[in-house]
Amino acid sequence: MNYVIKELLRHLWRTMASITGYIIATLFILLVLSVTRTIEKDSFGILKGTGTHFIVYIPSDASCCVSCDSEGASTGGSLFAEGVFTLMLNSDLITSIKKMDGVKDAAPYLLYKLYDEKYKTEISLGGIDTSSVATRNNVCAATNIITGKFLSDKPDEIVAEEAFANAHSLSVGDTLNIYGGRLIVAGIINSGIKPGKADLYAPIENVRTILKDKLKCISPGFDMNIVLVEVTDARIQKRVIDQMKKEMNYLSVSSYNCYEPAGQVMTIIEKTSGVLTIMIFLFLIIFSTKTQLTSLMERSREIGILKSLGWSNFRLSCQILLTSLIQSFIGVTIGCLLGGLIILFMNSNNIRLFDTVKFQFQFSSIPVLIILSLTGGIIASIFPIIKLYRKKAGDMINNYL
């Protein structure tokens, strides 16, 4: 050890050059990782929420509410989903779906449409659970509000889809005399393309109250006609749907297949990130090996002299290994510190890649970098050590042959 440290200090420029190599490699990896992780995190955040939702229901050949109407006469309304009549569902289904592997959340949804004489059209009303993420991605969310406010606990408040509001010249605060009551437009919303889209939305409890006279089939336990489902990751959506179809084959599933491209993009990003890390690691090893080999060539005569004095190959190998490890450790330590400072500087000055990608110091990458660097140091020593064992002292001193 003493000799190794003396050796490192004696050839200070060579040592510094070697350490600088590790610093540059570490910095490079750290910065690339900080960017790729940010890109991965940001894009995954978006892609993970893309196509992670679907709805399930039981289709019916007749309007439930027509057949269920106590008077036996049609009320003109019906429970529906994706253009077909549906049956009411038992709320136990929510519990069963939530328990399935890969399901992040499941929420009840009550979607009803009724022909309105005044507006001369069918007006759909969706009863939602505003707290569920499954509702957010399948129906609408507070973030979709354009004007006004989102739903509150007030029993007569609704939000209207922008297209419906425009078609009927509705604005916030207007009163609608529909569904046998007075409903006040609290906000206008544009939920985009969603499988559970309706014209008007209200909290599910309120909708149950509004529809209690129309839906005689609403009873404790049967108070929804759609289950909104959110899965944890777009890449597993197909598996969850398949499993659901297998276990609950009476259900119909409607999903926008955007989970497929989203899943593919996520896989590509993940693989690219992995390949990039491997490539950088290989670069580090090649660089370290070259540094160690150069060092061995420079020290060849010196090592030959030591061999001629009786220094064993094992002792010299240990020194090469230790030298390489010390250099790589110092390099990776300084590299990490420097990388941290550079990222800190960039962030405090709001410097971003392409003005969008933020550099994020990955603390979790430090042990990985240390291990990579030390592994690089070990691998880098292998070739010089093989060379050391293969060459005789005289050849090393005189450059024989």
Next chain:
Amino acid sequence: MSEYLIECISLSKQYIRNKQIVRAVDDVDLSISRNEMVILKGRTGAGKSTLLNLMCGLIKPTHGKVMIDNNCISELSDNAFSKLLLNRIGIIFQSFNLLPTYSVYENIEIAIVPKGLKPGMFENNIMSFLEQFDLKDKAHLLPSELSLGQQQKVAIIRTLIKQPSIIFADEPTGSLDDETAGEIIEHLLNIKKEKQVTLVIATHGNILEKFADEVYIIENGGIKK
């Protein structure tokens, strides 16, 4: 069992230079007894340094073998060969082969570091050698700060500090002036006399001949008495 300490049997070393085979050492048979002083004499390029390097195992022969104490040195394990070099063989190089970034003291010290001795145990020994060779005040200097004669003395101390029983010396006086060469020769003769070592010296000059037990002439890689 051979009575000789060192034996070279059909020893050859060939290498390729400019696409031509050079027979640096060609089928040499040589036997050296204990405590002998043997001179390998020849012109520059005759092959004496290569023969010396082959005898102490620093290079690998193309053919033949070298026996030391009835052991073929090319068949020894790495560890055993290192121990042989560490404990029994001392080599004095023509170009001294001192480590340029090490002080005089450190250059001597590295010869005994592998023996695993504690620093205090060899410090007195090194200083006593330096005193004996008039280099006590040069201990902290780098080789480049010494004269050629002083560098050669350091190389000899580095060899002697290991207390070897065989010393191979390649042109030990080759690059020295007459006065310094005489001094070095005196040291070598004293070593042979006091320490009972076997000396194998390669030289192109005549100065050492009169002290030798055997003188061999090396010519075109071959050997004759």
